[in-house]
Amino acid sequence: xxxxxxxxxxxxxxxxxxxxxxxxxxxxxxxxxxxxxxxxxxxxxxxxxxxxxxxxxxxxxxxxxxxxxxxxxxxxxxxxxxxxxxxxxxxxxxxxxxxxxxxxxxxxxxxxxxxxxxxxxxxxxxxxxxxxxxxxxxxxxxxxxxxxxxxxxxxxxxxxxxxxxxxxxxxxxxxxxxxxxxxxxxxxxxxxxxxxxxxxxxxxxxxxxxxxxxxxxxxxxxxxxxxxxxxxxxxxxx
Numbered sequence: 001x002x003x004x005x006x007x008x009x010x011x012x013x014x015x016x017x018x019x020x021x022x023x024x025x026x027x028x029x030x031x032x033x034x035x036x037x038x039x040x041x042x043x044x045x046x047x048x049x050x051x052x053x054x055x056x057x058x059x060x061x062x063x064x065x066x067x068x069x070x071x072x073x074x075x076x077x078x079x080x081x082x083x084x085x086x087x088x089x090x091x092x093x094x095x096x097x098x099x100x101x102x103x104x105x106x107x108x109x110x111x112x113x114x115x116x117x118x119x120x121x122x123x124x125x126x127x128x129x130x131x132x133x134x135x136x137x138x139x140x141x142x143x144x145x146x147x148x149x150x151x152x153x154x155x156x157x158x159x160x161x162x163x164x165x166x167x168x169x170x171x172x173x174x175x176x177x178x179x180x181x182x183x184x185x186x187x188x189x190x191x192x193x194x195x196x197x198x199x200x201x202x203x204x205x206x207x208x209x210x211x212x213x214x215x216x217x218x219x220x221x222x223x224x225x226x227x228x229x230x231x232x233x234x235x236x237x238x
Contacts, residue, residue, distance in 0.1 A: 039181065044101040047094045053082050058113065062120050062137055067129070071121035083114050108177040115169045122162040125212075130159035132166070146198065154207035164202050170195040 040048075048054050057079035062070045073079060082091065088105050089096040095105040103109075120137055122130035129137070131152035135144065153159045175187050201207060 039101065039104055040095070041098050041100045044092070044095040044098050044105075047092055051091065053079075053091050057082050058117055060117065060120075060140075064137060067120065067133075067137055074118060074121055083118075103181060106177070108173055109181075111169065112174045112177075115166060119162075119166050122159060122166075124156040124159050130156065130162060132159070132163055150198065150201055150207070151210075153202065154210040155212050157208075157211040160202050160207060160211065164199055167195040167199050167202075 056073055059070065085091075086107055088107070088110060092105050095101045120133050122133040124130055131149050135142075135149060150163075153163050172192065175192060179186060
C-alpha cells in the first residue's frame with residue numbers, strides 16, 4: 001500500500017477511535033474511500049503511487065502468510081536508509097514542496113507511519129511474532145484488548161521492549177501534527193495519556209517477573225538434559 005493511503009488510514013483511525021489507533025492497524029486502500037482528496041494534490045498522489053519506496057517499504061498489506069518476506073524487506077538496507085533519512089524531498093520531491101501536500105510529508109507524520117508499519121514485525125526470543133504484531137496482522141481493524149495483549153507481551157522481554165519502544169514514539173508532537181491536519185478533532189487527556197499508562201504497565205515489576213527469555217529456556221533445557229543423563233546413569237548402575 002502506498003505511503004499516502006497509509007497516512008489517510010492512520011489519520012482516519014486516530015479521529016474515529018484514538019484509543020485503538022495507538023496499536024491498531026491501518027485500513028486497506030479500498031476502505032479509505034476519498035479521504036485523501038482534501039489533503040494531497042493529484043500530482044502528489046501520482047508520485048506516491050509510482051514510488052518504489054512507498055511500494056516496498058511502506059506497504060500495509062501484510063498477512064500471516066507473507067509477513068516473513070515483508071519484514072525482511074523492511075529490514076533491508078534500502079528501507080532502513082529510507083526510514084532514517086530526514087530529507088523526504090529525496091524520495092518525494094513533488095509532495096514535499098506542494099502547498100496542498102507538504103503538511104502530510106513531514107518528519108513527524110512520516111515517523112508515525114513508519115512506527116505503525118514496523119510494529120507488524122516484532123519478534124520474540126524464538127523468532128515468533130510478538131502478541132502486538134500478531135494481533136495487528138490478524139485483526140487489523142479491531143480495537144486492541146489491552147489487558148490481554150499486555151499480559152501476553154510480558155511473557156517475553158524482547159516483545160516487552162519492542163512494545164515500549166513503539167509506545168514511546170506516540171508523542172504529543174505526533175498527536176499535534178494530526179490535529180493540525182484535522183482541526184475539528186481534539187484529543188482528550190485520557191487519549192494523550194494512554195501511551196504513558198501502557199508503558200508504565202510494561203515497566204512494572206509484575207510484568208518483568210513474567211519474562212521468559214532465551215537464556216531461561218536454555219537453562220531449562222540444560223536441566224532436562226542433566227536429569228535425563230542422571231536417570232540413564234542410575235539405570236546402568238542398577
